[in-house]
Amino acid sequence: MDSISATRYAESNVRLSLGPMPYFWPRAQTLAFYEAACEWPVEVVYLGETVCSKRRELRLRDWLSLAMLLQSVGKEVVLSSLTLIEAESESGALKRLISAAPGLVEANDLTAVSLCRQTGKNFVGGPGLNVYNAETMALLVADGMVRWVPGVEQGHVQLTHLLATADQSGIVLPELEMPVWGRPGLAWSARCFTARALDLAKDDCGFRCIEFPDGLPLQTREGEPLLRLNGVQVLGETTVDLGPELPELRELGVRIARITPQAHNMHEVLTRFAKVWRDGLATPRVGAENGYWREGPGNVQLPSR
Amino acid sequence: MELVAPAGNLPALDAALEAGADSIYVGFRDQTNARAFPGLNFSDAELIxxxxxxxxxxxxxxxxxxxxxxxxxxxxxxxxxxxxxxxGADALILADMGVLDYACRNHPNLPRHLSVQGSATTAGALKYMHERFGISRAVLPRVLSIQQVEQVCATSQVPLETFAFGSLCIMVEGRCQLSSFVTGASPNRHGVCSPAKFVRWEELPDGGRSVRLNGVLIDRFEANEPAAYPTVCKGRFRVGEEVFHALEEPTSLNTLELLPRLQSAGVAALKIEGRQRGAAYMGAVVRTWRSAIDRLRTDPEHWAVQASWQTELARHAEGHQTTLGPYHRSWH
Incomplete structure (x- = not known):
């Protein structure tokens, strides 16, 4: 199947992307981050809030002006949507985001898929959608999914099967984007775990997650770091690094490698991947192994089953 | 309102029928369902x-x-x-879009319910599932407040089923990877959360116990402290200087006091959780809900939660504690 994928993607650009920002930062810090991104070696930038609708340091118009700024220096901009949508007001905000988006939208929930399908807007299937087989992928492609970012559980074996099945069935493959750097998003809840840890009610949270630019660390009772609390989202503690697996990703047909934003050293991280990704080379691991990639527990400090 | 009860085997099914369940939901003895536990579920012959x-x-x-x-x-x-x-099933409860599509094409007359694992929390998501796969019912994830449930009921064309009682998943179902992060076994792919083969209890010198999931310490209990099953979301962890149930306490969902509101919202069915529980649990829990629903139907004016109902339900709750969970805004 390698040759098939290679042919199919011959025309596609091999690119790096900056995924959506999972954390909540002060307005000035967020703006500075994306202004700096204009100079970074990254071709695709995802903007927007994917975790909590209460976070409003930046409004839609702010994201849109950042989009214009990034587009003006040649970046492709995608607006990402909320992962867990509960209130009708959030559905309304999503509708406005989709109609205002200057390019693709990243759909992280079926509500967004539904709206894109209805309005004929092409979308990126985000890691929040449950796509485990070629049949599901084909349905979403028919709905307008032109790019797909697999969920955190997807490993090499699963993706190989999925893509081979799609090839055999003549399914038009979406462009494939794979997260290669960052903490994995593991769970979402109605509950705000940051507010709970600070003994605050969610409705009166004071937006305190802004104090934890890389999430609030959670350890086991014997001091082993395990998770990061990020508002209503739970992340894995370890920053996953698929640097050594980059050639495997390329062979599989992945054309966009996604880097997840973090508070520090973003430029260095991007530069490290930019040096090797386009040439299909590996780079030694700096972060943690992604256990899911080899069919094991996501957290590789643990013995595999 | 239809009362939907689970059964992990024939005795539990009998108990649920005897106690007055309108519908029973079951699974095959493999990973196609979200309670793929050893010794649980139905062979084809048992199903028939x-x-x-x-x-x-x-x-x-x-x-x-x-x-x-x-x-x-x-x-x-x-x-x-x-x-x-x-x-001869009366309906299928499905989550995977590919499988929904298969069922829709090959068995168009067999009703399809969207499982809670399908993670549809809005009228828009439900509309999509309805248009795409003709679902005739959807089970709402346990993340919505009662006001949000009322809102979805008012705007969705799909009849809805909500969770009434049982173990409480606090994460959006279908999108929780905490179990697979620690064990590699996931609810989505393997139909299990924190499976027993990864659980290790240790006796401590002070008479207490500790419990690990694939080597990760989930909690430690004093000698006389009741111990809970070690799912990651119900363990005690350290955040800053504090050690506490950082995600949720071991507790069960119980929405009994919301029954009249769920009915006026137009909720079509109430679901009891607990396919892994035995016939005694099923009989007691279903009988209690049957009484409450029947009382509401025959005498809505005088309906009130009976202390005996709550006592009976608490006996079967995780840690003997119940909560309104996300239905109640203060839980969030």
Whole structure:
């Protein structure tokens, strides 16, 4: 199947992307981050809030002006949507985001898929959608999914099967984007775990997650770091690094490698991947192994089953 | 409102029927359903027998095929759909879009319910599932407040089922990878959360116990402290200087006091959780809810939560504690 994928993607650009920002930062810090991104070696930038609708340091118009700024220096901009949508007001905000988006939208929930399908807007299937087989992928492609970012559980074996099945069935493959750097998003809840840890009610949270630019660390009772609390989202503690697996990703047909934003050293991280990704080379691991990639527990400090 | 109860085997199914469940949901003995525990669930022959017993009483059997099918195993999920149809199931409870599509095309007259694992929390998501796969019911994830449930009921064209009682998942179902992060076994792919084969209890010198999941310390209990099953979301962890149940306490969901509001909202069915629980749990829990629903139907003016109902439900709750969970805004 390698040759098939290679042919199919011959025309596609091999690119790096900056995924959506999972954390909540002060307005000035967020703006500075994306202004700096204009100079970074990254071709695709995802903007927007994917975790909590209460976070409003930046409004839609702010994201849109950042989009214009990034587009003006040649970046492709995608607006990402909320992962867990509960209130009708959030559905309304999503509708406005989709109609205002200057390019693709990243759909992280079926509500967004539904709206894109209805309005004929092409979308990126985000890691929040449950796509485990070629049949599901084909349905979403028919709905307008032109790019797909697999969920955190997807490993090499699963993706190989999925893509081979799609090839055999003549399914038009979406462009494939794979997260290669960052903490994995593991769970979402109605509950705000940051507010709970600070003994605050969610409705009166004071937006305190802004104090934890890389999430609030959670350890086991014997001091082993395990998770990061990020508002209503739970992340894995370890920053996953698929640097050594980059050639495997390329062979599989992945054309966009996604880097997840973090508070520090973003430029260095991007530069490290930019040096090797386009040439299909590996780079030694700096972060943690992604256990899911080899069919094991996501957290590789643990013995595999 | 229809009362939907789970059964992990024929005795539990009998108990639920006897206690007055309108529908029973069951799964096959494999990873096609979200309670793929050893020794649980139905063989094809048991399923046919279970359906016969339910139909004899005019009740229905729903089959949960609510895990996600990886490409390499997709055919097994399709076969399970066929087996369920052949056995005479009254409806399928599905989550995977590929499997929904298969069922829709091959068994168009067999009703399809969207499982809670399908993570549809809005009228828009439900509309999509309805247009795409003709679902005739959807089970709402346990993340919505009662006001949000009322809102979705008012705007959705799909009849809704909500959770009434049982173990409480606090994360959006279908999107929680905490179990697979620690063990590699996931609810979505393997139909299990924190499976028992990864659990290790240790006796401590002070008479207490500690419990690990695949080596990760989930909690430690004093000698006389009741110990909870070690799912990651109900363990005690350190955040800053504090050690506490950082995600949730070991507790069960109980929405009994919301029954009149759920009914006026137009909720079509109430679901009891606990396919892994035995016939005694099923009988007691279903009987209690049956009484509450019947009382509401026959005498809505004087309906009030009976202390005896709550006592009975608390006896069967995790840690003997119950909560309104996300239905109540202060829980968030």
């Amino acid at each position: 027998e279970g359906i016969r017993r339910a139909h004899k009483r005019g009740r229905r059997v729903l089959i949960a095929l609510n895990t996600y099918a990886e490409s390499a195993r997709f055919a097994d999920w399709c076969k399970a759909v066929d087996r369920a149809a052949d056995a």
